[in-house]
Amino acid sequence: xxxxxxxxxxxxxxxxxxxGDRVAVNGLSFRAMPGQITALLGPNGAGKTSTVETLEGYxxxxxxxxxxxxxxxxxxxxxxVARIGVMLQSGGVATGMRPAExxxxxxxxxxxxxxxxxxxxxVGLADxxxxxxxxxxxxxxxxxxxxxxxxxxPDVAFLDEPTAGIDPSGRQLIRRIIAELRDRGVAVLLxxxxxxxxEKLADHxxxxxxxxxxxxxxxxELMRASQGDDVRFGAPSGLDVSxxxxxxxxxxTEASPGEYVVxxxxxxxxxxxxxxxxxxxxLPLADLRAGRQRLEDVFLRLTADADAKAPEPTPSRRRRSRx
Amino acid sequence: xxxxxxxxRSELMLSLRNGEQLLVNIAIPLLLLVFFSAVKVxxxxxxxxxxxxxxxxxxxxxxxxxxxxxxxxxxxxxERHYKVLKRLGATPLGRGRWVLAKIxxxxxxxxxxxxxxxxxALALGWNPGGTPLLAIPAVVLGAFAFGGIGLLMAGTLxxxxxxxxxxxxxxxxxxxxxxxxxxxxxxxxxxxxxxVLPSGALSQVLQSCLRSGADPAGSAWVVLGVWAVLAxxxxxxxxxxx
Numbered sequence: 420x421x422x423x424x425x426x427x428x429x430x431x432x433x434x435x436x437x438x439g440d441r442v443a444v445n446g447l448s449f450r451a452m453p454g455q456i457t458a459l460l461g462p463n464g465a466g467k468t469s470t471v472e473t474l475e476g477y478x479x480x481x482x483x484x485x486x487x488x489x490x491x492x493x494x495x496x497x498x499x500v501a502r503i504g505v506m507l508q509s510g511g512v513a514t515g516m517r518p519a520e521x522x523x524x525x526x527x528x529x530x531x532x533x534x535x536x537x538x539x540x541x542v543g544l545a546d547x548x549x550x551x552x553x554x555x556x557x558x559x560x561x562x563x564x565x566x567x568x569x570x571x572x573p574d575v576a577f578l579d580e581p582t583a584g585i586d587p588s589g590r591q592l593i594r595r596i597i598a599e600l601r602d603r604g605v606a607v608l609l610x611x612x613x614x615x616x617x618e619k620l621a622d623h624x625x626x627x628x629x630x631x632x633x634x635x636x637x638x639x640e641l642m643r644a645s646q647g648d649d650v651r652f653g654a655p656s657g658l659d660v661s662x663x664x665x666x667x668x669x670x671x672t673e674a675s676p677g678e679y680v681v682x683x684x685x686x687x688x689x690x691x692x693x694x695x696x697x698x699x700x701x702l703p704l705a706d707l708r709a710g711r712q713r714l715e716d717v718f719l720r721l722t723a724d725a726d727a728k729a730p731e732p733t734p735s736r737r738r739r740s741r742x
Numbered sequence: 743x744x745x746x747x748x749x750x751r752s753e754l755m756l757s758l759r760n761g762e763q764l765l766v767n768i769a770i771p772l773l774l775l776v777f778f779s780a781v782k783v784x785x786x787x788x789x790x791x792x793x794x795x796x797x798x799x800x801x802x803x804x805x806x807x808x809x810x811x812x813x814x815x816x817x818x819x820x821e822r823h824y825k826v827l828k829r830l831g832a833t834p835l836g837r838g839r840w841v842l843a844k845i846x847x848x849x850x851x852x853x854x855x856x857x858x859x860x861x862x863a864l865a866l867g868w869n870p871g872g873t874p875l876l877a878i879p880a881v882v883l884g885a886f887a888f889g890g891i892g893l894l895m896a897g898t899l900x901x902x903x904x905x906x907x908x909x910x911x912x913x914x915x916x917x918x919x920x921x922x923x924x925x926x927x928x929x930x931x932x933x934x935x936x937x938v939l940p941s942g943a944l945s946q947v948l949q950s951c952l953r954s955g956a957d958p959a960g961s962a963w964v965v966l967g968v969w970a971v972l973a974x975x976x977x978x979x980x981x982x983x984x
Contacts (some may be wrong), residue, residue, distance in 0.1 A: 475832050477984070497836070505832035510825035515756050527748035528834045567829070627928075 426489070428575050428606030429452045429474060432443070433483035436469040436630075443469040445630035446483065451623065455575070456597060456607040458621035460614065462722055466630035471577055473504055476607070478631045488576055501529065504573035506564045508580045514553040518544045518563050521552070522570055529571035542566045558589040565593060569643040575606045582616060594620055614682060618714040626721055641717050649691060650681040651716065653705030655698060667692040677705070745835055749843035754850055756817070763813045766912075767855055770807060772862055775801040776849040778922060779866045784874035787924040791869070798863035798870070799948035802877070803976060805855040806884040807941055810848050812948055815892035818844070823901030828984040837983075844893075848885055856881070871954025880951055880963075883970040884944040890973025891940070897981030915941035920949075935960065940969040 429698065438445040444466040451457035461467050470476050476492035476499060485492060485712055490499045512521050522539060526532035539545045542562040561581065568576055581597065582590040586685035589705050597620060600607055617624055618638050618683065626634040626641075634641050656676035664671040669683035683689050697704055757763045778784050779794040787798045801829045821827055830840060858870075889910075917923065918932060919941025925933040937943040946962035 477831065478829070497834070500832055501834045501838075503827065503832065507825055507829055510823075511829035512824070513756055513821055513826050514824060515759050516752075518753065520755070524748050524752045525833065528745045571833070 422657055424477060425452075427451060427456070429608060431470065431474070431483075431484070434470065434480050434485055436466070436473060436478065437481040443630055444473075447454075447627065447630060447632055448483075449594055449611070449625045449632055449635055451575075451606050451608050453606045454604045455622040456609060456620055457623040457625060458609045458611055458617035459461040459625050459626040459627065460617055462612070462719060465628045465722075467627065468579075470627070471579065471610055472606065472612045472721060475503070475577060476500070490729055500688075501571065502574045504568035504576045506568035506576070506578045506581055511564055511567070512552045512560070514551065516552050517549065518547050518555075518566075520561075521563060522566055525567050526569045532570050533572060533678045535570065538566045538570055540653060541596065542725060547732065558585040562589060562593065565596065569600070570623075571684075573605060575608065576600055577608050577610075581608045581609065583611075584615065594602050614715040614718050624714065626718055628725040629721045631725075633725055634717065638714055641646060650683060650693065650707065652679050652681070652701055652707040653677055658700075659703070662740075663693070663696050666696050673715075682704060692740060746839045746842055746846075748842060749839060750846035750850075753847035754946050757847060757851065760817070763817065766808045766812050767805065768858060769927055771805045771855065771859060774804070774860060775862055776866065777963060778865075779882045781981065784922060785927045785928050790953070792867055792887075792899060793810065793868040794863050794868045794951055795871075795920060796904050796924065796949070797861065797866045799861070799877075799952040800945050802856055802881070802952075803884065803941065803945040803948050804916060804921045805859060805924060806852065806881055806944060807912065807921075809851050809855060811886040811888035811892040811915075812908045812912045813851075813892075814848060815895045816890055817894060818896035819899065819904030819908075822896060822982075826982065831983055835968050838963075843863050848889060852881065855925075855981060856927050872951045872956065874952055877948055877951040880944065880947040880966070882915060883966045884947075886971075887940040887944070887966060887969035887973050889968070890975070890977045894973065895978040895979060897977060899982070900902065903910070915939055918944040919943065938965055940966065940973070943969065 426452035431449050434444050434447045435442065437485060445467065445614065446456070447453055447470060448527065449457075455538060459470065469478070473480055474492055476485050476496045480491050483719070487499055490504055492499055516524075519535065519539060524534035526535045536545070542565060544559060544562055547555065547559060552557075556564070565578070582593050584693070585593065592615070595732050597607055597609070601622070609617070609621065621638060624634070624636065624638055624641055625632060651674075654677065656673065658673070658679065660671040660673055660679065667681070667683075667689065669681050669689070671679055672683050674680045681689070693707070694704060757767075775794070775797055779797055782793070783866075784793075786793055790796045790951075827840075833843055872877075892908065895907055899907065918928075918936040920936055921941060925936060925942070928936060937946065943962045943965035946957070947959045947966055949956040950959035950962070
């Protein structure tokens, strides 16, 4: 069972992973605690996969160390695999296998598995008895993959993009299951590009790029830390920002299509001026955030800063070939 | 033990559910046996009474190759391609039990294949001679030799390349291996190559075990033994799990 709650379930210390000349992970450190959902966020090629694969024991650190449940993932692999669950981003099941067969088989690997039929019910696949993996939809495959990761009652669950390509109801189901895992004391390490998912689900967010940590904290902390003296709003893209700027007396920029930043403190007067201009132009307002940013704003700003600082072209930006 | 049994059962079930594997493991060997026993198009060695007396040992050798090399390579190659092996690497099953389950699957399929071939051959009037009990170690050595080659391909090449190469190699080893075309009918050069191939060594050994009057197979046992050791060693050394 889960070790004392004050002990980190995952501990990454100065981890470096190099493939030949290319540095995928560059002195990365972070911790993940039991009973928490930790989201590892980063753009493609940031070093997420290399980090997680080192934690799962698939590769050795070039330098630094990792511990999962206090164990060395390579040297103590046998003890470790009995206590972790891994959900791959895709594949992982023989194409001719049916859901119940795959789960019963995986259950046989563990001493005290969850009842496969119960689990099948939980992930909503109980009525998919006769379909094979090959004939299942992407969402059904994801739900089965999640069940396979959980059947051994892991203390640490590694979930790679668990809701990628899933319809909204499937996504809700998976999020609910992940939240239940946390409540049972499991340390969940979630790798994702989906910032909304991280914001909704994670207790702890680690943003990485170019193999280094850019930010580490709770979603609230990260959003507060980066709170700027500005007002952000969403509206149709391509607005005449200079006309708006003149009217309200502040510099307005379109940060990304349809996403505007007003360089001014969020006084009620300022907010009123912006909305008045939009009303005159008969333009819809998608949302308006005074001061508080979404995780996506933080993420985009941090990774853009990291890009600006990184020497170009950096080899680590290239998406690593996985095989 | 529970995991090993479940894994073996699952491997067996998947291969029995797979139409291509049934075709290559069972239908093609039986078809070749029946067809070439009945239709007198292929030459048989001098002094052989009935065509089936020559064909039955060769078809058993073919069945070993189909199962342990072709079906195993293609099945494992795609499991690797679809990251099945990667996922298993993070479970307590372990590589040792995975390999044992594959061996168990090949063994059980071999028993089924050989039983079917023997029944069909006897129905066609086969009169086995020689020392049939020696065919058992021969089949085991052959399975290790071909299984090593199959896993070497599956563990080093992409899934689709493994598929193509396993099928190409199947045809080449079938034609040059003395399984349905006797070495005596081949130009000396082909025969020399054929006899150092695992297919040629296994078919020579099985002819000597199962047909009276066949050539003694002393050197073929040595060739087969070398393949049975080197091919699995190479597979262990070069196999990549993902």
